Amino acid sequence: FPGNPGTYTMRVRAKDAAGNVDPTPATFTWTILQDTSVPVIVPSVVGPQGDNGWYLGDVSLSWSVSDPQTPLRDVVGCEPFTLNVEGSNGQYCEAKSWAGRAQAVMSLRRDTVAPTISAAPTAAPNGSAGWYTIPVTVAYSCMDATSGLATGCPPDQMLNQEGPAISSTAKTARDFAGNSTTSNVVTVKIDRTFPTIVPRYTSQPNNNGWYNHDVVIEFDCADAVSGIRPGHCPISVH
Secondary structure, three states: OOOOOEEEEEEEOOEOOOOOEOOOOEEEEEEEOOOOOOOEEEEEEEOOEOOOOOEOOOEEEEEEEEOOOOOOOEEEEOOOEEEOOOEEEEEEEEEEEOOEEEEEEEEEEEOOOOOEEEEEEOOOOOOHHHEEOOOEEEEEEEEOOOOOEOOOOOOOEEEOOOEEEEEOOOOEEEEOOOOEEEOOOOEEEEOOOOOEEEEEEOOOOOOOOOOOOOOOEEEEEEOOOOOOOOOOOOOEEO
16 A cells, blocks of 8 residues: 555455456545644733733633644643732643644733832931921832832932921832832921020110119020920010
8 A cells, every 4th residue: 555645545346256246346545644743832821911921910821732734642731721819820731743742831920919118207206296306217118929029119218308297209119010009108397497596685774784673684486497385485584
């Protein structure tokens, strides 16, 4: 029989001793296939794409497995899969044909949770009534449990202005998947300027600079930032 690829048919007739030939020969048809290439495996991934190969939601994987020359002999793995939890998951597909074996591996990565970032003063107020009398350092704390921080945590911010409502700048943290979030704003009270006190005489001395009566001195106190605490500025001295 020929061994080249193709379809072949064999017909067989029976003939008796008298020379009669069977008018309906028996036939048998077969096909010789040629396979020179391994199966083709093509993965298909569907999901909301983020950055750096991460997905920002559920991600589904399916496989297309084929061989253009001969039927597949065996397929292992290659089942559809959906990643619906945070993290990474590897999937495997293997197919065999008469020409050999093909393999493919896909890693799916899902991160839907934005990183955390918070701002807070590094020290408690050192003055009365919640006031600071020194510059205030605001530090930022950041974390991302799945894909990790792509931008790092912002550096500390120094607040050295004065006033009853000095605010830090809102900062942003971004993870490798593309999720981002913005920090809270820290508002503090800072007064680094000493109050002023000015004496004021309510009577005048005589021509020689002497007083021949009780001298009353009153004081004017002022503070442009936090103000004077009640009862802490002398009214008068005799």
